[in-house]
Amino acid sequence: xxxxxxxxxxxxxxxxxxxxxxxxxxxxxxxxxxxxxxxxxxxxxxxxxxxxxxxxxxxxxxxxxxxxxxxxxxxxxxxxxxxxxxxxxxxxxxxxxxxxxxxxxxxxxxxxxxxxxxxxxxxxxxxxxxxxxxxxxxxxxxxxxxxxxxxxxxxxxxxxxxxxxxxxxxxxxxxxxxxxxxxxxxxxxxxxxxxxxxxxxxxxxxxxxxxxxxxxxxxxxxxxxxxxxxxxxxxxxxxxxxxxxxxxxxxxxxxxxxxxxxxxxxxxxxxxxxxxxxxxxxxxxxxxxxxxxxxxxxxxxxxxxxxxxxxxxxxxxxxxxxxxxxxxxxxxxxxxxxxxxxxxxxxxxxxxxxxxxxxxxxxxxxxxxxxxxxxxxxxxxxxxxxxxxxxxxxxxxxxxxxxxxxxxxxxxxxxxxxxxxxxxxxxxxxxxxxxxxxxxxxxxxxxxxxxxxxxxxxxxxxxxxxxxxxxxxxxxxxxxxxxxxxxxxxxxxxxxxxxxxxxxxxxxxxxxxxxxxxxxxxxxxxx
Ligand code: XMP
Numbered sequence: 001x002x003x004x005x006x007x008x009x010x011x012x013x014x015x016x017x018x019x020x021x022x023x024x025x026x027x028x029x030x031x032x033x034x035x036x037x038x039x040x041x042x043x044x045x046x047x048x049x050x051x052x053x054x055x056x057x058x059x060x061x062x063x064x065x066x067x068x069x070x071x072x073x074x075x076x077x078x079x080x081x082x083x084x085x086x087x088x089x090x091x092x093x094x095x096x097x098x099x100x101x102x103x104x105x106x107x108x109x110x111x112x113x114x115x116x117x118x119x120x121x122x123x124x125x126x127x128x129x130x131x132x133x134x135x136x137x138x139x140x141x142x143x144x145x146x147x148x149x150x151x152x153x154x155x156x157x158x159x160x161x162x163x164x165x166x167x168x169x170x171x172x173x174x175x176x177x178x179x180x181x182x183x184x185x186x187x188x189x190x191x192x193x194x195x196x197x198x199x200x201x202x203x204x205x206x207x208x209x210x211x212x213x214x215x216x217x218x219x220x221x222x223x224x225x226x227x228x229x230x231x232x233x234x235x236x237x238x239x240x241x242x243x244x245x246x247x248x249x250x251x252x253x254x255x256x257x258x259x260x261x262x263x264x265x266x267x268x269x270x271x272x273x274x275x276x277x278x279x280x281x282x283x284x285x286x287x288x289x290x291x292x293x294x295x296x297x298x299x300x301x302x303x304x305x306x307x308x309x310x311x312x313x314x315x316x317x318x319x320x321x322x323x324x325x326x327x328x329x330x331x332x333x334x335x336x337x338x339x340x341x342x343x344x345x346x347x348x349x350x351x352x353x354x355x356x357x358x359x360x361x362x363x364x365x366x367x368x369x370x371x372x373x374x375x376x377x378x379x380x381x382x383x384x385x386x387x388x389x390x391x392x393x394x395x396x397x398x399x400x401x402x403x404x405x406x407x408x409x410x411x412x413x414x415x416x417x418x419x420x421x422x423x424x425x426x427x428x429x430x431x432x433x434x435x436x437x438x439x440x441x442x443x444x445x446x447x448x449x450x451x452x453x454x455x456x457x458x459x460x461x462x463x464x465x466x467x468x469x470x471x472x473x474x475x476x477x478x479x480x481x482x483x484x485x486x487x488x489x490x491x492x493x494x495x496x497x498x499x500x501x502x503x504x505x506x507x508x509x510x511x512x513x514x515x516x517x518x519x520x521x522x523x524x525x526x527x
Pocket of ligand 1: 358359360361362404405406407408448482519522523524525526527
């Protein structure tokens, strides 16, 4: 699918939010680095561009610049924060405030500056024209500011559209060029009219059409896959998670029984999970090859307690089992993966390396030595868009809104080595947490809630006897993207029920504790 609009990223922490708001308005857009060569940007034939904010200062030697070819292209442009300053600078205006290099990844202004503006601010409408024509002259708007530099001299031909106490030019426009800039962030919800301003720009100024919705995406994707794979077979690893479920369902719509889903039961799944996943897929008419590899995984894991070693073994065995099964299928041309947009964005915001905290394993990452081409139907979507597509295709709500479950499964929720007995204990405790969370209507509110089995024995008393048994920890967190997480304080009545049910119903447990650690410095899973 071709993007009508490109978002040129200059490193703002809000770039993905701009894309979200634009897509919510029905315009399909993509994010590319703001420093990309002009020819490459223009080759994508966008009908308009949005320049994001960014942490640098246009007056610094290291400032990220926009290729002059894009500036001269005549494309409608909407520039935010650093983007606005860049436009001002390029078109002959003046930007002042702070000329040192940036610290941090926010919009410019992380360093001290007397004139800087952060957080909530108000702006007054001077000219209700162009992208600002939905506003009324004299109207006062609430906006979210985050900058140190500001435009002090307008470029030739531009007018000041909005002003704030700190910035006489809080927004500017040039109707002839169809170029607009705002000093604040219209994409965040702290700027209530921001979405309206963007809407005016997208539709009235740039003349884009709101043609992107779930139905359109499904039709277009299904037709494209059917054309791409006229003959032969396609394989897909199913995990029961949202991404692989939606991806497989789309491909199934396109090629029917030529899609072979491979479901590897590693023996590390939750209570009843394997039959539920199988039933839901076969019920929907998908062809599923079910491989019960539980014993193989368990024997490979026997006696291993190091978390990274456990993860590596599970990842390796999964690939082995998957490939053995795939080899039984003839004429395989492609592998389906549920990759989402945040994993693939080529953006300056994601440049950089980070330490390996945990070796992640999931049904992705299979391709390395399979010599197959990929079909990634969700490559352009955010998770909630993928969910909307899934719902539209009739996938059960319960599957679409499932909490994430890690590829290595319960093995990383058993501290120490993994045995059948421990799996049975952690499964029983987990079911109780799931049931009580659902009964309290909290499943959608929480990112995850689950049980962790600790290798800690302590003394208790049951009836008249002494017990010396193990401990279960309750882990419940809220999060937006799993990068950070906060522990969730279940209502006391829920905690009481969970704790008394676990010690009464799960043999071998006489103590329940609550994990009250945030991420960072902890992680969500214990291993
Ligand atoms: P951590 O423990 O790193 O987890 O805070 C962040 C999120 O990722 C999930 N997780 C995984 N998901 N394969 C996955 O598909 C993995 O190997 C894996 N390890 C952790 C975890 O459940 C949480 O939602």
